[in-house]
Amino acid sequence: MVLEQHSCRVQPSLAFTNAIPNSKEKEVYIDGTLYADGMVIDQREQGAYRVKERQHKKYSCKQLLRFIRKLWATQQTEKIDIEEDNEKYVRTTLRELFIYMVFLGVLTIVVFGMVSSNMHTLTQALKGVFVDSNMLDESTNSTGPSFTELTRMEEFWDYMTQTVPSGLFTENWYNARNVSNYGYILHENRLLGAVRMRQKKVRNNSCTVAKDFRQEIKFCYNAYAPAFEDKYSYGPCANLEAENCTEDPFKYTPHNSIVRSSTTGKVGVYDEGGFMKIFGSSQEEFKREVNELKDNLWITLGTRVIIIDFTVYNANLNLFCQVQLMVEFPPVGGLVTSSKIRPVKLLRYASAFDYFVLSCEIIFLLFIVYYTIEEALEIVVMKSAYFTSVMNCLDLIVIVLSYICMAFNIYRQVQVNNLLDKLLEKKTRQYNDFSFLCYWQYQFNNVVSTTLFLAWIKLFKYISFNKTMTQLSETLTKCAKDISGFAIMFFIVFFAFAQLGYLTFGIQIEGFRAFHYSVYTLFLVILGTFDFPALQQAHRMIGPIFFLTYVFFVFFVLLNMFLAIINDTYQEVKAELQDKKSSFEISDFVKQGYAKMRDRLTDKRDRIADIRKALSLADINKDKRLEFEEWRQEMKSRGYAEAEIETMFSKYDKNGDRILDEEEQQALSDDLLQQNDAILREMDELKLTTKSTKPIKNPIIDDDENNENKDAPSENVKAKEVTVQEFDNITKRLDSMESSVGFVLTKIDTMVSQLEVYGHPKSNKGGNRSLDAKHTTADKYVDDALDDPIHSMIDIDFDPLYSTA
DSSP: OHHHHHHHSOOOOOOGGGOOOOTTOOEEEETTEEEETTEEEOHHHHHHHHHHHHHHHHHHHHHHHHHHHHHTOOHHHHTOOTTTOHHHHHHHHHHHHHHHHHHHHHHHHHHHTTOOTHHHHHHHHHHHHHTSOOOEETTTTEEOOOGGGOOSHHHHHHHHHHHHHHHHOOOBOTTSOBOSSOSEETTTEEEEEEEEEEEEEBOTTSSOOOGGGTTTOOOOOOOOOGGGBOOSOOGGGTTSOGGGOOOGGGSEEOOOOSSOOEEEOSSOEEESOEEEEEOOSSHHHHHHHHHHHHHTTOSOTTEEEEEEEEEEEETTTTEEEEEEEEEEOOTTSSOEEEEEEEEEOOOOOOSHHHHHHHHHHHHHHHHHHHHHHHHHHHHHHHGGGGGGOHHHHHHHHHHHHHHHHHHHHHHHHHHHHHHHHHHTTOOTTOOOOOHHHHHHHHHHHHHHHHHHHHHHHGGGGTSTTSTTTTHHHHHHHHTHHHHHHHHHHHHHHHHHHHHHHHHHHTTTOGGGSSHHHHHHHHHHHHTTOOOHHHHHHHOTTHHHHHHHHHIIIIIIIIHHHHHHHHHHHHHHHHHHHHHSOOSOOHHHHHHHHHHHHHHHHHHHHHHHHHHHHHHHHHOTTOSSOEEHHHHHHHHHHTTOOHHHHHHHHHHHOSSOSSEEOHHHHHHHHHHHHHHHHHHHHHHHHTTOGGGSSSOOOOTTSOHHHHHHTSSSOOSSOOOOOOOHHHHHHHHHHHHHHHHHHHHHHHHHHHHHHHHHHHHSOOSSHHHHHHHHHHHHHHHHHHHHHHHOTTTOOOSOOOHHHHHHO
8 A cells, every 4th residue: 555655655766868668658759769668769868878779688698598507507617716706616516406406306206216125025926926836746745846846747747727817817715715806816916817828839850869879879959049049840740831830839920020139048048939838827728738838748858948928907006017937948857947026116107196296207208308408518518528527527418318218208208108008908818028128117116216316426526515524435546546456456366266266166066157156156155155065075185175265265365455555545545634724614614704794784783773863863943744855854964765765655645745743654654663673683693692692682772761770770681600719810900901092191181291291381481390390201201101011102193182282
């Protein structure tokens, strides 16, 4: 209301040359004449007007560029010198650290939103059904092997007829009643589509039999390789073309996906395609079809792997789980089993928390764009020197990995929707291949986890301003050359032992069955994990000698040399950092911030006190009616601007008569008091008063109130206890100060009286003699005073006094 009244009053128009055009002004040309807001502007004014307009646009562009520069300002782009501009360096570092902490928090939410502790629970549940569950040996009525303990083909067929059907199809409750919903594993996990089993074979004579045995051995099946794969129909479809064979499990089915993928087992790596069987949707049907494959000798000597694939979905947890059971038939005979259970979250956005994660993903995308621009600016500024920093290269890696993750996130969402559309068609015996998508989702989780790991490591870039935080990097940098030289010696000895272990014990000990496994085993020995009885059993003499020599040379000698190099370097770095001052201390910055805030609040408090005093003195005629001119003159004398004076006055001039009556003055005074009290409370909350020995007083209390209470002790002054000795010392110091002040005053009185004598000379001789005596006495006192080191008066200029005389 006050602002409306103020705006309604007629204001004197500003000079045109002092006005800056804004977007609200309407410019039109009529007959070659420029009109702005309906006013005619001559040619001179037009030129000035255009100059002002260009300056205004140029100023706006500069403001925009300044804002952009501040938004992407870093230590590298600004080229800040720590010694010359430490405050700017601190502000830039803290701003970068704050923005990066927000980015790190968003990335953490995105990554942790993809995983859940329930994934491990689901894995263990399915593993207990298909992997750890033991079969029943009906002949002896005892417990048979589990999936991981299968060793013969007969046990595989028993596993397929006993464990798998009951695990895949839960048809009865614990009370033997039929379930109402079929197609669930453990009553909670929906089986998506059918179960597929596929076989990869190699053809006969894929390897070469030695000449001495060619008459006796008529077949030879090599280990699996795409070049040795057998793609011909067999069994009931022998000698038939694939299109003429009605038995799908006995004819080769090539892979039909655009992207080629492979499956890795313990023995080999197998690509897509093969001899496939799609099973029915009940226990009886599944068992019958397995027995048909067994009777027709579906597994042959050329079989190298059998892979069982199916996918389940748990609606309670919104998790997909792709299960893969692999049985490999190595060239040495027997079975090698392995399993892969990958729970993944393919439907990312289902609950409220998922949509919160979606919002964080959008923010994460904006952050990546922001950091992409920032790194581009740094590359432009620093050029090739940018790539010499490890942290800068780490920035680029994080950005690239982030873009890869976002691209896959979009691809995954599209592919899942397509697969679910096909799944909802409800075709019988349809296998929905989620293996490729689940595999890459699993790899996607690994990439995102790596990105988060590198993002946390990058945090060292923003906290390296403190000398304590640089100990790790300084130590590693200084000892890099020594460690590099030592690493050559270490790995010569280490790989020599690894080769010796592989060649000597690789036949009998699993940990040395291959060279790379021998390397892993020897690293575990350094960490204290070893199987000495196995070495001793492998060779009674070489085993113990190998172990003892390895432990002595590698563990006791080389490893301790490695630790000694790092320890000595760390001691050097620590000694150097003790004498080195940190480029920035958080405590110093906090102290500076508190000091600035205290000064700012103090200035505001003094300003309010000044306005309060001006309010009490502006009413010159004391008629309790403050006119605007009175207010203006008083405020101008105190250095306030016209606009500020006008704004403050019009705010409390309720009736707009340009006069503040007693009520309006009281309102202004009350507002000032409230503001002052708020400032005092804020200063008290920030504990700024503890830095001063004096309590903070209200500077706008009336003088009369101060005079009335000047003898009263302050309530804010807290008594401080002193000892008797301290009291005596203070008393002596006060007595000494009092005597010194009295002595000085005596000398000053003598000098003043002497000056008065010089100012009024007398004509009689006696008076002159008296004057000479006084002058002599004064000179004596002055000389005594100058000789006294305590009471001497130095640098006193008497020339003005003599000149006046």
